[in-house]
Amino acid sequence: MAVTLAQAINAALADAMEADDRVLMFGEDVGRLGGVFRVTDGLQARFGEQRCFDTPLAESGIVGTAIGLAMYGWRPIAEMQFDGFTYPAFEQIVSHLAKMPNRSRGTVKLPVTIRIPYGGGIGAVEHHSESPEAYWAHTAGLKVMTPGTPEDGYSMMRAAIADDDPVIFMEPKRRYWMKSEAELPVETEPPRQAVVRREGTDATLVCYGPMVRTALEAAEAADDEGWSLEVLDLRSLAPLDTAALIDSVERTGRVIVIHEAAMTLGLGAEVAARIQERAFYHLESPVLRVTGFDTPYPPAKLEEYWLPDVDRILDAVERSLRY
Amino acid sequence: MSEDVPEAIELLPPSEPVHLLDPDGTYHEDPDHPLDLDDGQLRELYRLMVVTRKVDREAINLQRQGQLGVYASCMGQEAAQVGSAYALTAADWIFPSYRELGAALVREVDAVGLLQLYRGTWLSDHDPYVHNFGLMSIPIGTQALHATGFAMGARFEDNPLVTMVYFGDGGTSEGDPHEAMTFAGVFKAPVIFFVQNNQYAISVPLKRQTAAPTLAHKAVGYGLPGYRCDGNDVLATYAVTRKAVERARSGEGPAFIEALTYRMEAHTTSDDPTRYRSKEELEEAAKTDPIARMRNYLTQRDLYDDTFENEVDEQAKDTATTVRAGIYDAPHGDPMELFEHVYRDPSGYFEEQRERLRAELAGGEG
Numbered sequence: 001m002a003v004t005l006a007q008a009i010n011a012a013l014a015d016a017m018e019a020d021d022r023v024l025m026f027g028e029d030v031g032r033l034g035g036v037f038r039v040t041d042g043l044q045a046r047f048g049e050q051r052c053f054d055t056p057l058a059e060s061g062i063v064g065t066a067i068g069l070a071m072y073g074w075r076p077i078a079e080m081q082f083d084g085f086t087y088p089a090f091e092q093i094v095s096h097l098a099k100m101p102n103r104s105r106g107t108v109k110l111p112v113t114i115r116i117p118y119g120g121g122i123g124a125v126e127h128h129s130e131s132p133e134a135y136w137a138h139t140a141g142l143k144v145m146t147p148g149t150p151e152d153g154y155s156m157m158r159a160a161i162a163d164d165d166p167v168i169f170m171e172p173k174r175r176y177w178m179k180s181e182a183e184l185p186v187e188t189e190p191p192r193q194a195v196v197r198r199e200g201t202d203a204t205l206v207c208y209g210p211m212v213r214t215a216l217e218a219a220e221a222a223d224d225e226g227w228s229l230e231v232l233d234l235r236s237l238a239p240l241d242t243a244a245l246i247d248s249v250e251r252t253g254r255v256i257v258i259h260e261a262a263m264t265l266g267l268g269a270e271v272a273a274r275i276q277e278r279a280f281y282h283l284e285s286p287v288l289r290v291t292g293f294d295t296p297y298p299p300a301k302l303e304e305y306w307l308p309d310v311d312r313i314l315d316a317v318e319r320s321l322r323y
Numbered sequence: 324m325s326e327d328v329p330e331a332i333e334l335l336p337p338s339e340p341v342h343l344l345d346p347d348g349t350y351h352e353d354p355d356h357p358l359d360l361d362d363g364q365l366r367e368l369y370r371l372m373v374v375t376r377k378v379d380r381e382a383i384n385l386q387r388q389g390q391l392g393v394y395a396s397c398m399g400q401e402a403a404q405v406g407s408a409y410a411l412t413a414a415d416w417i418f419p420s421y422r423e424l425g426a427a428l429v430r431e432v433d434a435v436g437l438l439q440l441y442r443g444t445w446l447s448d449h450d451p452y453v454h455n456f457g458l459m460s461i462p463i464g465t466q467a468l469h470a471t472g473f474a475m476g477a478r479f480e481d482n483p484l485v486t487m488v489y490f491g492d493g494g495t496s497e498g499d500p501h502e503a504m505t506f507a508g509v510f511k512a513p514v515i516f517f518v519q520n521n522q523y524a525i526s527v528p529l530k531r532q533t534a535a536p537t538l539a540h541k542a543v544g545y546g547l548p549g550y551r552c553d554g555n556d557v558l559a560t561y562a563v564t565r566k567a568v569e570r571a572r573s574g575e576g577p578a579f580i581e582a583l584t585y586r587m588e589a590h591t592t593s594d595d596p597t598r599y600r601s602k603e604e605l606e607e608a609a610k611t612d613p614i615a616r617m618r619n620y621l622t623q624r625d626l627y628d629d630t631f632e633n634e635v636d637e638q639a640k641d642t643a644t645t646v647r648a649g650i651y652d653a654p655h656g657d658p659m660e661l662f663e664h665v666y667r668d669p670s671g672y673f674e675e676q677r678e679r680l681r682a683e684l685a686g687g688e689g
């Protein structure tokens with residue numbers, strides 16, 4: 001039976017709550033409504049109003065109380081309704097969630113999962129299409145994961161909830177309705193391992209989250225040009241699977257990093273830095289980036305001009321091959 | 324749409340803060356706040372305040388001698404801290420800011436561990452689960468949410484504990500305490516928001532923080548009762564907190580307490596208060612000193628004599644000496660511990676950075 005990414009994450013939440021009665025799910029509209037994307041659909045009915053509940057509309061409050069609940073001994077999963085509304089919680093995430101295990105010298109453990117639907121491509125109004133992952137990846141103490149397939153949606157979510165470190169779980173919202181024939185439950189590779197989604201020999205497309213599918217489409221299209229492209233899905237943005245990156249570069253010698261987030265100091269910058277650090281002599285051409293522009297996220301009618309797409313990726317591949 | 328609007332009158336702070344002791348030690352009975360303390364406990368409150376002041380002074384000295392990088396004194400606020408913390412049971416949790424030495428000493432938290440943050444050795448050096456005393460929190464007001472979440476968590480499984488969070492008058496302008504009160508009200512979380520209104524946020528006086536009639540009025544908007552007490556009267560801070568704690572414990576929900584006090588020292592040892600307050604103001608404030616007041620009261624009750632005085636002084640001195648010895652020339656932290664407790668399963672890239680530092684320390688190539 002076909003399962004969407006949203007359904008897969010929903011199943012992971014339900015199975016985790018079934019397996020461990022310390023797991024709590026809360027946020028804005030996650031209870032009765034089941035979340036604006038229905039990712040928490042049915043959880044309140046099944047587990048009751050104490051295990052899955054609506055909170056007041058206050059993101060700092062959601063993350064700050066999640067920290068207190070975790071200190072007490074619960075395993076909170078907190079939903080941020082949209083990427084652009086994580087910013088009110090920035091201080092709690094960066095100053096407390098990320099730091100407390102370290103500053104307490106290990107006496108406090110914070111097994112908190114923060115779920116964030118992110119990215120554009122759904123014609124949303126302002127502030128609903130942001131890609132803030134670099135902020136979290138830059139912050140020591142946080143793990144950052146993002147699934148690119150329904151199978152990973154299930155398996156990585158289970159891993160995030162089971163992790164005793166705080167995890168920021170970025171859900172590519174435009175892929176919520178992406179289907180696969182996955183049988184749930186499913187266990188994929190450990191989240192910190194990058195996965196080769198398609199093997200190739202001429203260049204590597206490094207991608208994650210919403211761009212996995214775009215990269216695969218680009219690789220298909222490249223076949224017609226006679227280019228063999230590898231697609232590497234990072235899955236974990238913190239930590240980054242450096243070894244997998246190097247491995248792929250050693251095979252292909254050319255890399256194009258793709259993400260929706262703006263270019264400057266995005267994940268692409270870190271990927272490029274690690275590759276030149278460790279695989280300099282394997283490179284046949286400079287690492288290129290295909291990303292959102294260094295502008296605020298555009299209005300819906302213009303987002304197609306902003307978001308990386310197959311054509312832009314193929315242009316970059318061509319530049320890389322011609323270098 | 325019609326709705327029933329509940330009476331807010333009961334939530335409103337009283338026109339006068341609760342006050343049981345005059346500066347000369349005269350006790351005023353208050354039927355709403357009966358005293359349930361025996362002679363030993365009354366002496367204990369006094370003893371804790373004296374020890375707090377002594378250790379506080381020692382910490383200032385240690386800073387002057389270069390042993391601490393900075394220190395935030397609680398001088399003048401001993402009654403606010405000791406009285407409120409004393410109203411809790413050992414199972415209750417305290418979430419402090421950075422100025423709560425008095426509350427920490429009530430909990431028997433090792434001051435040497437606490438002061439490591441100010442020494443710059445470790446970011447904290449006490450296990451919060453041993454004394455149910457959270458880590459000091461410097462981002463203003465943020466710990467209010469941790470106290471609230473913790474209290475929600477206790478209530479979820481009918482654990483009767485109560486949490487108490489300390490913050491300052493400046494903290495009431497930050498967003499997090501307001502979000503915390505919103506959550507606490509909605510979830511009926513057993514948390515007490517204890518505000519030490521010491522009149523200043525560094526240099527900024529109270530009137531720049533709010534146009535509210537009093538800080539306690541802020542609570543009403545969240546459905547919490549706002550209480551006020553004379554923060555330099557240890558019997559009042561104790562009695563008002565006790566009542567709020569019992570109310571929260573019995574399931575009636577959170578409360579907000581504003582304790583009116585005065586910060587006698589600089590904001591921290593790095594601050595120069597002469598730039599924003601006068602000598603006259605300080606002299607006026609000194610007349611309301613919480614320790615002298617309690618001593619006057621004990622004397623009137625024949626609970627204060629030379630033996631007791633010596634005993635308290637000895638203990639204060641001993642504690643201060645222990646703290647001094649513990650801090651003085653204590654070794655700096657182990658640089659290799661920088662990498663501890665960041666991740667439970669560190670990545671290879673992280674491990675390489677750890678090894679680089681290790682090699683550097685070993686005098687290798689690094």
Ligand SMILES: Cc1ncc(C[n+]2csc(CCOP(=O)(O)OP(=O)(O)O)c2C)c(N)n1
Pocket residue numbers: 422461462463490491492493494495521523524525586590
């Ligand atoms: C979010 C934040 N902003 C600014 C500061 C810098 N700062 C430290 S203490 C302080 C004043 C706090 O005043 P108050 O809340 O009244 O507490 P008090 O220091 O008087 O105990 C300021 C502005 C901070 N620590 N955190």
